[in-house]
Amino acid sequence: MTTVKRLPMRRRSAQPLVALAFSLALPHLARVLRGILKYARQHTRWRFATSERSYCHLAELAGWDGDGVIGLVVNSRDITVANTLNCPVVNCSGSLAAVNLPRVRPDYFAAGTLAAEHLLDRCFRRFAFYGIQDLFYSQQLKAGFVERLSALGFPVSVLETAMTAHRGQPWRARRERLEKWLQQLQTPVGLFCAEDMRAAAVIEACHWVGLRVPHDVAVIGYDNDETICELCDPPLTSIDRRDEEVGFAAARLLDALMAGREKLPVREVVVAPGPVHWRASTSAVSVEHPVLRKAVGFMHQHYARGVGLEEVAAHCGCSRRWLELRARGVLPGTLLDYLNDLRVRKARVLLAAGGDLLLKDVAWECGFSSAKHLMAVLRRHGVAKRRTARVRS
Numbered sequence: 001m002t003t004v005k006r007l008p009m010r011r012r013s014a015q016p017l018v019a020l021a022f023s024l025a026l027p028h029l030a031r032v033l034r035g036i037l038k039y040a041r042q043h044t045r046w047r048f049a050t051s052e053r054s055y056c057h058l059a060e061l062a063g064w065d066g067d068g069v070i071g072l073v074v075n076s077r078d079i080t081v082a083n084t085l086n087c088p089v090v091n092c093s094g095s096l097a098a099v100n101l102p103r104v105r106p107d108y109f110a111a112g113t114l115a116a117e118h119l120l121d122r123c124f125r126r127f128a129f130y131g132i133q134d135l136f137y138s139q140q141l142k143a144g145f146v147e148r149l150s151a152l153g154f155p156v157s158v159l160e161t162a163m164t165a166h167r168g169q170p171w172r173a174r175r176e177r178l179e180k181w182l183q184q185l186q187t188p189v190g191l192f193c194a195e196d197m198r199a200a201a202v203i204e205a206c207h208w209v210g211l212r213v214p215h216d217v218a219v220i221g222y223d224n225d226e227t228i229c230e231l232c233d234p235p236l237t238s239i240d241r242r243d244e245e246v247g248f249a250a251a252r253l254l255d256a257l258m259a260g261r262e263k264l265p266v267r268e269v270v271v272a273p274g275p276v277h278w279r280a281s282t283s284a285v286s287v288e289h290p291v292l293r294k295a296v297g298f299m300h301q302h303y304a305r306g307v308g309l310e311e312v313a314a315h316c317g318c319s320r321r322w323l324e325l326r327a328r329g330v331l332p333g334t335l336l337d338y339l340n341d342l343r344v345r346k347a348r349v350l351l352a353a354g355g356d357l358l359l360k361d362v363a364w365e366c367g368f369s370s371a372k373h374l375m376a377v378l379r380r381h382g383v384a385k386r387r388t389a390r391v392r393s
Contacts, residue, residue, distance in 0.1 A: 016258060019049045021058040021071025022092070027225045028243045032092060035247025036070060044255055058082060058089075068254045070247075073099055088257035090250045094137030102257065102266040104250040106241045108137045111273040112144025112192070114239055115220050118276045119190030120152075120332060121341065122218060123296070124286040126186055128157040130178070130202055131194040135163060138194040141222060145192050157185055179205045187216040188286045196221040196228040196238055203232050203281065214284040224277050237282040240274025275349045291316050292326050296338070303342040306367040309335060340377050343367050347374060 020036070022029050040046045049066060050056065058071040058078040064085060072093035073079055079099050082089040091103040119127060127149050132138040138160070146156045159181045182205055185191075193199035199221030206213050213219055213234055221229070221238040229236040249269050256262040285300065287293040295316045299307065312335075313320040327335040343366040350362050363374040 015045045015047055016067035017049055018046045018068045018070065018254065019061055019064060019066050021051075021056050021061055021069055023056070024050065027227065028223055028241060031241075031243035032247035032250070035244035035249070036251040037247075038244070039248045039251035039255070043252075061085065068258045070250050070254055073101060073103075088254055090254045090257070092246060092250050094140070095135055097136045098268070102253055102262075102268075104246055104253055104269040104271065105137075106243075106246060107270045107272050108140035109144035111222055111239050111241075112141040112146075113148045114144075114273055114276060115141075115192040115222070116145050116148035118220060118237070118282065119192070119218060120149075121338075122190065122282055122285050123331060124188065124190035124218060125154060126189040127154055128159070128185055128189050128191040129194075130181075130191060130198055131158065131160045132163050132198075133160045135194075141192070141194050157181075157189075175201065175205050175208070178202065179209050182206060182211060182217065183209050185217070187211065188218070188284070189216070190218045190220070190282070190286070193219065193221045196223040196225045196236060199236050199238070199281075200228055200232050203234075203236065207233075214281050218282040218284055218286070220276070220282055224274070229277070229279060232281065234280030234283070237276065237279045239276050242271050242274040245271050275345070277349070278345075287330060289326060289330070291318060292323070292330060295323055295327075295335070296331070299339050299342060303339060304346065304365060304367045306369065307339075309339065312339075343374075344377060347378065 018040075020033065022032070024030065024033060051060065056071075058069070058073060059075075059081045061069060061071070062081045062084070066087055068087050069082070069085065069089040070092060071078075071082075071089065072095070073082060073091040074093050074095040079101070082091070082101055089101055091099065091101045092105065093103075094105045094108060116127070127145075129142050129145055131142050142158065146158075149156055159178065161177065178201065182202070191202060193202055199219050202217070202219050203213050206217050206219075211217050219236060221236050222241070224238040224240040229238050249271060253262065253266065253269060257266065283300070285293060285296040287296055295312050298312055298315050309320050309323070313323050316323060324335050327338070331338045333341070346366045347362055350357065350365060359371040359374065363369070363371045366374065368374040368377065
């Protein structure tokens with residue numbers, strides 16, 4: 001770790017000048033920017049300084065004489081420059097581990113756990129992780145994923161490759177290692193990728209080697225970049241980073257540092273991951289028994305219209321009791337638990353989206369009989385009251 005003695009902070013001006021030392025073009029950083037602007041417009045009179053280039057490295061701010069910086073610390077040069085500036089610097093990058101600078105970032109470990117839970121709910125019992133060498137956020141995503149699955153006795157196959165490929169190297173050559181790894185996996189397998197671009201590469205590689213997505217390989221990414229997710233065939237399931245909340249928290253922290261309400265060193269601010277956005281890349285359910293697999297697939301298709309277990313059993317041509325007995329030890333919980341969990345996950349997405357929703361409308365969208373029924377199930381699933389309080393009943 002490179003540490004340089006920080007110069008005394010300059011006196012704050014009436015209209016502080018804040019530098020944004022990151023790309024304004026990358027999708028997830030554009031969302032961070034929206035969060036910064038939201039805070040600034042509500043609480044400050046900041047002016048913003050940006051580079052004339054599409055991407056500004058924090059190290060390029062050497063000698064800059066402004067009031068505050070929000071940027072990405074990705075190497076030792078960035079750390080050195082950040083420590084020589086005579087203003088607060090807030091880091092929003094997860095590339096490195098702790099670098100002795102204030103930082104706001106997503107909770108990567110929790111996102112890894114969330115990915116594991118999603119694939120477990122799809123009844124997968126084999127797992128894999130495709131990550132990036134030497135990057136803190138990828139290591140944390142892997143740790144959360146592996147720790148949750150290891151606690152249940154499930155091993156995880158891991159492939160980690162370099163962040164960037166050699167310039168001029170053909171796509172096919174870069175993909176060979178990935179394809180060989182995928183061919184060695186025992187299917188069906190649930191595979192978590194450290195970013196959506198890598199997940200897109202996995203889906204493409206599966207097509208080349210004859211693996212079906214999601215039936216042989218169910219793929220979940222991280223970023224929820226909607227353009228990339230919809231570009232994939234099938235569309236990619238992904239975890240929301242909550243970048244706008246990261247930007248808002250970073251601006252709030254910088255404002256406090258500039259006003260002297262916070263003193264260095266400042267603890268790291270970690271933002272919980274958003275919901276899993278379900279798309280077709282994880283639409284399969286890994287259940288071997290054909291009748292139970294038919295039942296689970298029917299529930300996934302029709303849970304939102306209030307389908308009950310009697311109708312599920314009738315669709316499968318068996319009794320409800322037989323179906324419930326067959327689900328024991330295969331599904332996580334009872335058959336009714338599984339059906340309600342599908343509805344709760346949909347409710348969580350709707351509640352997290354905010355807006356002027358009536359609770360009865362959320363219940364209707366998720367297949368619950370009433371708002372009261374929804375609230376009872378949410379409480380049993382441990383959804384905090386403050387998350388439902390925003391929704392009018």
